[in-house]
Amino acid sequence: MEDLTQTSGYKYRNFLGHIAKIVSAIGLLVTANIASADELSAGDTAWMLTSTVLVLFMTIPGLALFYGGMVRSKNILSVLMQCFAITGLSTILWVVVAYSLAFGEGNWFWGGFDKLFLSGVTLDSLNGTIPETVFMTFQMTFAIITPALIVGAFAERMKFSAMLAFMGIWVVFIYAPVCHWVWGGGWLGSWEVLDFAGGTVVHINAGIAGLVAAIVLGKRQGYGATAMRPNNLGYTLIGAAMLWVGWFGFNAGSQLAADGVAGMAMAVTQVATAAAALAWMFCEWKVHGKPSALGIASGAVAGLVAITPASGYVGPMGALVIGIASGIGCYWASTKVKNHFGYDDSLDVFGVHCIGGIIGAMLTGIFASNALGAFSGSQEIANIGVQLVNQGVSVVATLAYSGIGSYVILKLLDKLIGLRVSEDVESEGLDLTLHDERGYNI
Secondary structure, eight states: OHHHHHHHHHHHHHHHHHHHHHHHHHHHHHHHHHHHHTSOOHHHHHHHHHHHHHHHHIIIIIIHHHHHTTSOGGGHHHHHHHHHHHHHHHHHHIIIIIHHHHHSSOOSSOOOSTTGGGTTOOSSOEETTEEHHHHHHHHHHHHHHHHHHHGGGSTTSBOHHHHHHHHHHHIIIIIHHHHHHHHSSOHHHHTTOOOSSOIIIIIIHHHHHHHHHHHHHOOOTTTTTSOOOOSOHHHHHHHHHHHHHHHHHHHHGGGSSSSHHHHHHHHHHHHHHHHHHHHHHHHHHHHHSSOOHHHHHHHHHHHHHHHTTTTTTOOHHHHHHHHHHHHHHHHHIIIIIHHHHOOOOTTOHIIIIIHHHHHHHHHHHHHTSGGGTOOTTSOOOSOHHHHHHHHHHHHHHHHHHHHHHHHHHHHHHHHHTOSBOOHHHHHHOHHHHHHSOOSOOO
16 A cells, blocks of 8 residues: 555656646747747848838839929929938938837827937847847838828929928928827827828828928919920839839838738739729720820829728738729829819829828728638727727828928928929929929930
8 A cells, every 4th residue: 555655646746747847848938939029030131121122212213203204394303302302301310310209118199209319229129020220221211201202292383492391390290200109109009090001101191291282382383274294204104113113112011020911911012003003094094085104103103002001901802992992082082172172282192192091091991800801810800880980080180180280380481481482483493493403405
């Protein structure tokens, strides 16, 4: 009996020992997994380096050529110059203050000053599985293209000095806070608003600012009475193609990892863009009798805009609907709405970017539901109605903050330095009068 008791005790202790080893192994595995989340991934880093280059490529040369081809020949260099200057200005402001305001440890409304001059951003600091330097530069390219989008609304009539002042103030006081609201730990992010790559932060933000700028500056001389033909639609199509290619970095790169979500984001970006390009083309074909190169290029950009907030959440069929809706909706806004109200949004920034952003933001709230084709692994929407309310709040908040803020900045600058060039300067063209150069020496 004693031997039996001792044997049983030994087996019991041995059993406990095995359990302890299993628990220890599980603990080590969990610890390893937690640690790996904070370790550098070479694959993710390589993809994000590529995405950063692609997004910068969207502004120069992509957006510069897209806009430059649509203005008159006497103003082409002024548009290219504005895109280049904004690239330089936004870069410096992002490093000095705007990155901190967007992604610093602040509150629900702004990020604070703890990352001024990139304080704490070192060789070893990480954001997830990529270096923080890469994350910072990737986000910098968003801060570059967003104000550059506004250029198209007031093309051919704004002083270069006023443009620089407006863009500098706008990046710091408008773009950075809205970016923090959604992506930096702010109040819209806490409301579970879905904006994967910038429907509100980039496109609605820039689009409404462009409309305000166009209205404050007033119409171009001869607008509505004189033909203002694009100087080189070939440039515009080349620029649109560059935007299309670069947008894969914009959307798929916003996953910050080389994984299945990034792959699906790339796929739905292509689907929505193609659908929107064709939808705009067929609308124009039906209304005017002929499809145009400018129309199909504009439709493609409208699709890129609309799929931006949805790209990390929706499936291909959702992307197809978003693309068709944006192609039709942005065509309507850029023709019927614009003609009805009579504002001179030179290159349809409001009609394409603001309206496209709104369409995309709201339809994200529907098609990001797994019940309506969202891909596996995307955020589950328990209640489409509640999500639509959240999306609507983000749209209205961005429209109000950017619209009112842009108006205040523009009116102050108009009082201090003046916004618009003189009639003689506008008539002769901004290339020669502001930059002492010509785009075409024929």
